[in-house]
Amino acid sequence: MATTALGNGLTVKAGRYLSGIGYVNEQHPHAWDFADQNLAYSAMLGEHYAQDGLQLKWVAPTPMFLEFGLEAAQGADWGDRNGLGSKAAFVHVGDDVGVSHAWRAGLSYLRVKAKGREGHWDDDNDVEAETEFDGTSKFWIADFVWKWAPEGNPRYRNFKFQAEYVRREEDGDLSCEDNTPAGACPGITDSYDARQSGWYAQGVYQFHPQWRVGYRYDRLDVGSVDFGPAFAGVLSKPDFTPKRQSLMLDYNPSEFSRLRLQFARDEAEQGLKDNQITLQYIHSLGPHGAHKF
Amino acid sequence: MRIVSTLASLVLALGLAAPVHAALEVLACEPEWAALVREIAGDQARVASATTPSQDPHRIEARPSLIARARNADLLVCTGAELEAGWLPLLQRESGNARILPGSAGHFEAADFVELMDKPQRVDRDMGDVHAAGNPHLHLDPGNVARVADALATRLARLDAANAAHYAARNRDFQNRWREAMQGWRVRAAPLKGVPLATHHKDWVYLARWLGMRVETTLEPKPGIEPSAAHLAEVLRRSRERPVRLILHTNYQSPRASRWLEEKTGAPAVRLPHTVGATPRATDLIAWMDEVVETLLAALK
Secondary structure, three states, X not given: OEEXXXXXXXXXXXXXXXXXXXXXXXXXXXHOOOOOOOHHHHHHOOOOOEEEEEEEEEEOOOXXXXXXXXXXXXXXXXXXXXXXXXXXXXXXXXXXXOOOEEEEXXXXXXXXXXXXXXXXXXXXXXXXXXXXXEEXXXXXXXXXXXXXXXXXXXXXXXXXXXXXXEEXXXXXXXXXXXXXXXXXXXXEEEEEEEEEEEEEEEEEEEEEOOEEEEEEEEEEEEEEEEEOHHHOOOOOOOOOOOEEEEXXXXXXXXXXXXXXXXXXXEEOOOOOOEEEEEEEEEEOOOOOOOOOO | OHHHHHHHHHHHHHHHHOOOOOOEEEEEOOHHHHHHHHHHHHHHEEEEEOOOOOOOOXXXXXXXXXXXXHHOOOEEEEXXXXXXXXXXXXXXXXXXXXXXXXXXXXXXXXXXXXXXXXXXXXXXXXXXXXOOOOOOOHHHOHHHHHHHHHHHHHXXXXXXXXXXXXXXXXXXXXXXXXXXXXXXXXXXXXXXXXXXXXXXXXXOHXXXXXXXXXXXXXXXXXXXXXXXXXXXXXXXXHHHHOOOOEEEEOOOOOOHHHHHHHHHHOOOEEEOOOOOOOOOOOOOHHHHHHHHHHXXXXXXX
């Protein structure tokens, strides 16, 4: 990945990079505030949307931060890449409010052509079917981040609120197959049309130079799913709302290490209520660039 | 690709419509360099500072508002020596402003023009937040400020040749006033000679060298690492053998460790203004250094 400042607010990035859509998409996992990615991203964007391509960004010459971005890329991680592509556009605005507050808001659009994108689906016999999707996925993401630090000095105390909403519209063909005779999927293909969404909101409070506590609520909305007639009695729209609550505490002995304890109440799978405890240790090695806002 | 051409024509339109500024747009990384630009450039520059006296220049974030300011800057005036390594490279990259990239005339670093103290033989993460180039808190030696002022006047003249004489004249005037003030400070600060100090961070070494004070110990166990109970106990033990007379910290450092040591040793904890604007009276460079010397003398009594 190479970034070049062209001047007049223009930068161009080429190679493999994390797409500028959304807020958390550009963060590497070691910079996440929780041990895992939010449900909306993991379910709809595959944790991160990374791609090989070209990004053009332009910062407007305004006193308030205003940035536009365009991306054209091969749709990486979305199946066969030959001749397929993704296009993205985003706009970011942001500013300070007094000396103690700063915010950024964004709106992003991503359009990906998928060919043979693999998925898993519980069929009507409750057998996990393998699916492949060929078609178009369109995403809209709204994101918002608000940070507070007394007198603008985050060293001793600071607070960060972050929320994103992701909406996905998919249109194309789905094929499904079970690998057991008990399954309902005989290996068929028909049309598939779905409109789904998800969101999360989280707050992280640093109350000591080395300690932070955070809470996150995330949720998916299955929305509308229209299967072609061949899927009658084979696949149905799930009728539940996956959600999860997470609470984390982390200790940061230095800039390069972080020890985290996380409790999650996970209702992301139908009929299952899971209480999860995660203990995570992150150690960064080697030179490492500064983190974005 | 329709969006690309729309964006391109938008860029073109705004580029052509952009007003021609008479004054240089300057983004200083710290308040002391904003004040120095005001001295040398006068009304030929519009100056903003990326940090306030309440902010630790090691640790701010590349906020959207700062990217917007960097976008329009003709000149960045920063300390360098990796002091701003956590955020300045992001401002340079994200603002899309080629004029302020490293190596360009629009990127000025004070550390390039002075001899840095505490240059380590080796740098390791075990050592805490140590800068390979040396100690970056160089503006606390007035001699350094004078050297940086000369270099800044040259740089301003290079960027804005039409006003070269203006910058040279203002620099001469500043150098005269600063030299005179330095003589006054040296005379007044004579009682500070040899005074042993404890400092929160290793940030007052240039001031100590200039005034002949001795930094005996720092409250941080390693640069940038918060004072720990164990380290403070060690500091206290050593201060019984080699007493300290003043305990110094800045606006952005928690006074708790300094006050703890004050209670144990009786030496006063002093919040010393570390830059212009750190106290209401420190309105420009000379008023600020006046305040530094007065605050030290008052605390010694």
